[in-house]
Amino acid sequence: xxxxxxxxxxxxxxxxxxxxxxxxxxxxxxxxxxxxxxxxxxxxxxxxxxxxxxxxxxxxxxxxxxxxxxxxxxxxxxxxxxxxxxxxxxxxxxxxxxxxxxxxxxxxxxxxxxxxxxxxxxxxxxxxxxxxxxxxxxxxx
Numbered sequence: 001x002x003x004x005x006x007x008x009x010x011x012x013x014x015x016x017x018x019x020x021x022x023x024x025x026x027x028x029x030x031x032x033x034x035x036x037x038x039x040x041x042x043x044x045x046x047x048x049x050x051x052x053x054x055x056x057x058x059x060x061x062x063x064x065x066x067x068x069x070x071x072x073x074x075x076x077x078x079x080x081x082x083x084x085x086x087x088x089x090x091x092x093x094x095x096x097x098x099x100x101x102x103x104x105x106x107x108x109x110x111x112x113x114x115x116x117x118x119x120x121x122x123x124x125x126x127x128x129x130x131x132x133x134x135x136x137x138x139x140x141x
Contacts, residue, residue, distance in 0.1 A: 020125025037072065037087050045070040046089045050104040051080065054091030061111045064090060073108060075101040 009027050016022045030036055037047055046069045064071070074084060085091055094104040109117060118131070130137035 018127055020122030022124055024122060034083070040072045045072055047072045047074060047087060048090045048092055049074040049076070049084050049088035050094055050108055051076065051091055052093055052096050052099065054093040057092050057094055057108065057111060060090055060092055065112060073105065075105055077101060
């Protein structure tokens with residue numbers, strides 16, 4: 001992320017500590033995003049830019065998964081530098097209307113994990129929600 005204050009970083013740490021995922025999710029505040037992309041690609045990863053101006057996700061998700069490579073997901077806000085579109089291996093349209101960056105990421109992850117993200121177990125969770133039709137089923141460790 002760029003232009004992030006410490007409050008966002010601290011919030012992520014608190015969420016990871018409570019819900020699990022301290023070893024799975026990381027927030028890194030960067031100064032040189034171009035170098036991050038170059039390093040990622042040099043280490044064998046692919047770069048996917050989520051946007052409303054790309055190829056439709058349903059047309060490309062199978063191809064992306066078939067590569068079986070680590071994915072760096074870029075989610076731009078209002079003014080994405082033009083270079084991102086050329087540096088990304090894939091510019092993926094989540095929709096063709098303005099949308100939330102978090103919604104775009106959620107849709108992409110759902111497609112990448114084939115809906116199986118609900119079966120994923122995070123490490124060191126101190127609280128867990130058990131799906132139920134009605135009410136809340138919360139387990140605290």
